[in-house]
Amino acid sequence: MIHGVLFDLEGVLYTGGHPLPGAREALLSLRAAGIPARFVTNSTRLTRGAIINRLARMGLEVSPQHLFTPAVAARNYLIARKLTPHLLVHADVQGEFADLLGGPPGAVLLGDAGKAFGYEALNECFRLLLDGLPLLSMGSNRYFRENGQLSLDIGPFMAALEYAAEMEAVVLGKPSSEFFLAAVNSLNLPPQDVAMVGDDAEMDVCGALAAGLHGVLVRTGKYRPGDEAKVMPHGGRIFDDLDAVIDYIL
Incomplete structure (x- = not known):
């Protein structure tokens, strides 16, 4: 028996700013049956608030505490270990970590930085890794779908840094078991x-x-x-x- 459900967002409940057929009905059916749902995404280009607002515009009501994102997982990881991050993330999510900056970096934090994935930025991360900083990655996806086409996601850039620095990243989003289990634990199941x-x-x-x-x-x-x-x-x-x-x- 299945008593709780985790949903991915983009490509499952919506695509291109429009809900997929049956998305609203699926959530309503589960609610009517008393089966709770949580929502887990590897998106690292949007804040949790921005994702909630996007879903609401599509008629998909999700409570903030029911949405699990890599940025939230990364914040919790950094705070628990008192680490100052060196960021290579998308400009739209840099504010999520603003209060954690200042002082010498204690970890390299990688997100889907989009156009910011340039040689100089990656090389700066590489040098910090050689100095002994750990590599934290908000996911390891190979690609994502954008405007009907597949585009490189965070995974290939993470793999490049791992290969160059001869180290393994700590993955804080999917497919990390800890990420899934954080959502499962909130269901008390x-x-x-x-x-x-x-x-x-x-x-x-x-x-x-x-x-x-x-x-x-x-x-x-x-x-x-x-x-x-x-x-x-x-x-x-x-x-x-x-x-x-x-x-x-x-």
Whole structure:
């Protein structure tokens, strides 16, 4: 039995600023059945408030405390360890860490920096890593869908720094088990009673399965033919749309 659900956002509930067919109905159906939902995203270009506002404009009501983002996870990680970050993140989320800046950096924090991923910026991070700073990455996604096309995400840049500095990054978003379990714990449910619904076979579904959750891949968003082979051997389920997903859960 599934008693709680985690949803990815972009590509699952909406795309291009418009809700996907069945998105509103899916959330209403779960609510009516008494099944709580949480929302987990690897987006590091928007603040949590901006994401909440975007969802509201599409008629998708989500409480801030029910939305889990890598920026929040990164803040908690830095604060708990009293680390000052050196930031290579998108300009729109730099303010999330403004109060943590000042003094010598104690860690390199990587986000989806978009056009800021230039040689000089990456080389500065590389040199800091050689000086002994740890590399923190707000995700490891290979790509995302933008304007109907796939674009490089944070993962390739993280991998480049890992390779150059001969070290392994601490991943603070999906597919980190800690990230999934933070959302699961807010439901007061064991992982085996919770399903993760996503469009990314590796980050969403395989990551959730590794954390002990049910994994559900929906053929929308960044789904690509052949992704079934990545999730089915590990017990993942695949559905064409949210209507079929909700039928399965209920």
